[in-house]
Amino acid sequence: MKIPDRIASEEELEQLLSEPHPALIEMMKRLDGDIMILGVAGKMGVTMAMQAKRAVEAAGVSKHVFGVSRFSKPEEQKKLENYGIETIPCDLLERGDVCDLPKIKNVIFMAGRKFGTDGNEPQTWAMNALAPANVAEHFADSRLVVFSSGNIYPLRHAAEGGCTEETPPMPIGEYAQSCLARERIFEYYAQKNGTKLLLFRLNYAVDLRYGVLHDIGRAIWEDRPVDNSVGYFNVIWQGDANAAALRSLELADNPRVILNVTGPEQAGVEETALAMGRIMGRPIEFVKNAAGDLSLLNNSGKMQELLGKPRIGLEDMVCLQAQWIMDGGVSIGKPTHYEVSNGKF
Numbered sequence: 001m002k003i004p005d006r007i008a009s010e011e012e013l014e015q016l017l018s019e020p021h022p023a024l025i026e027m028m029k030r031l032d033g034d035i036m037i038l039g040v041a042g043k044m045g046v047t048m049a050m051q052a053k054r055a056v057e058a059a060g061v062s063k064h065v066f067g068v069s070r071f072s073k074p075e076e077q078k079k080l081e082n083y084g085i086e087t088i089p090c091d092l093l094e095r096g097d098v099c100d101l102p103k104i105k106n107v108i109f110m111a112g113r114k115f116g117t118d119g120n121e122p123q124t125w126a127m128n129a130l131a132p133a134n135v136a137e138h139f140a141d142s143r144l145v146v147f148s149s150g151n152i153y154p155l156r157h158a159a160e161g162g163c164t165e166e167t168p169p170m171p172i173g174e175y176a177q178s179c180l181a182r183e184r185i186f187e188y189y190a191q192k193n194g195t196k197l198l199l200f201r202l203n204y205a206v207d208l209r210y211g212v213l214h215d216i217g218r219a220i221w222e223d224r225p226v227d228n229s230v231g232y233f234n235v236i237w238q239g240d241a242n243a244a245a246l247r248s249l250e251l252a253d254n255p256r257v258i259l260n261v262t263g264p265e266q267a268g269v270e271e272t273a274l275a276m277g278r279i280m281g282r283p284i285e286f287v288k289n290a291a292g293d294l295s296l297l298n299n300s301g302k303m304q305e306l307l308g309k310p311r312i313g314l315e316d317m318v319c320l321q322a323q324w325i326m327d328g329g330v331s332i333g334k335p336t337h338y339e340v341s342n343g344k345f
């Protein structure tokens with residue numbers, strides 16, 4: 001994969017994010033059945049569906065890629081359709097509507113709710129625990145890759161390194177608790193029905209239009225202080241996270257498999273901000289709004305063993321992100337709130 005020095009437009013960005021991983025192209029030659037992505041219309045799903053479609057074409061096989069969402073933003077549905085992805089509008093909270101979905105062999109579940117949880121907890125619990133029940137029952141005979149979050153782990157001191165798949169969950173706050181509920185509901189149905197399942201515990205995708213690097217970079221560019229209340233984080237290029245999710249279809253098994261998904265680097269907020277400030281030619285001011293030195297850190301050693309290293313590393317992501325912001329690149333206005341350590345989103 002050729003990593004450019006700068007990305008000039010959203011079209012170019014989406015091309016790079018959806019460039020099919022060579023191992024994904026090979027997998028498409030082996031994988032039986034079609035692919036369905038549930039919650040396709042969000043920040044990650046659109047470019048994931050595009051990568052799946054491009055991999056199918058590059059493999060020269062015949063395989064449908066379906067995308068399911070409510071399509072609150074009709075332009076996302078149009079974009080997917082134009083790309084040859086077959087879209088099906090469906091509210092996954094409506095059991096009857098889920099039952100009408102075609103039973104596809106390979107299913108990626110990435111619908112969820114995070115922001116707005118504080119003050120509207122029932123909606124989050126319904127989305128993260130009830131929708132999974134509808135989906136797990138209907139797709140009992142499918143292979144399931146279920147997006148989860150590194151937020152289900154306890155916070156760590158940077159010196160301890162990230163949590164591994166063996167670290168017992170200790171979710172802080174109702175969003176993280178409901179993510180664990182999502183996992184447990186899928187596990188329950190997998191045990192009951194023998195479904196092959198992989199729980200995909202992701203930390204922070206980087207897409208330039210949003211993400212932790214975006215949040216740090218925009219603060220610098222807009223002369224705001226960089227929040228270093230949570231001092232360390234992990235990120236992964238969204239194209240790599242999406243390739244890993246699609247390739248995880250082959251790793252799904254029964255009993256269920258857990259996979260931490262993020263980049264190999266443990267990034268410091270301060271050093272990342274200083275590196276971006278140098279590229280942008282801007283001074284940095286830091287602000288620490290919470291006491292303590294705990295961070296959300298995820299060890300992705302198992303992922304690297306099974307799927308290899310991500311194609312784009314932290315240093316390249318930092319350069320691309322800084323350049324994107326300096327060039328006036330689009331922001332979707334959805335902060336990650338990487339600085340939150342009390343679990344309130």
Ligand SMILES: NC(=O)c1ccc[n+]([C@@H]2O[C@H](COP(=O)([O-])OP(=O)(O)OC[C@H]3O[C@@H](n4cnc5c(N)ncnc54)[C@H](OP(=O)(O)O)[C@@H]3O)[C@@H](O)[C@H]2O)c1
Nearest residue numbers: 039041042043044069070071072091092111112147204205
């Ligand atoms: N992005 C990250 O860095 C990150 C990090 C850790 C974990 N994750 C997890 O990974 C998953 C995907 O991330 P994302 O950033 O793409 O999430 P996202 O932007 O929130 O996208 C999820 C999409 O699911 C759809 N959806 C929500 N409720 C639905 C319902 N009732 N029925 C059908 N579709 C529904 C929504 O599209 P419609 O409004 O069109 O239905 C939404 O855009 C999420 O579960 C998230 O928790 C993401």
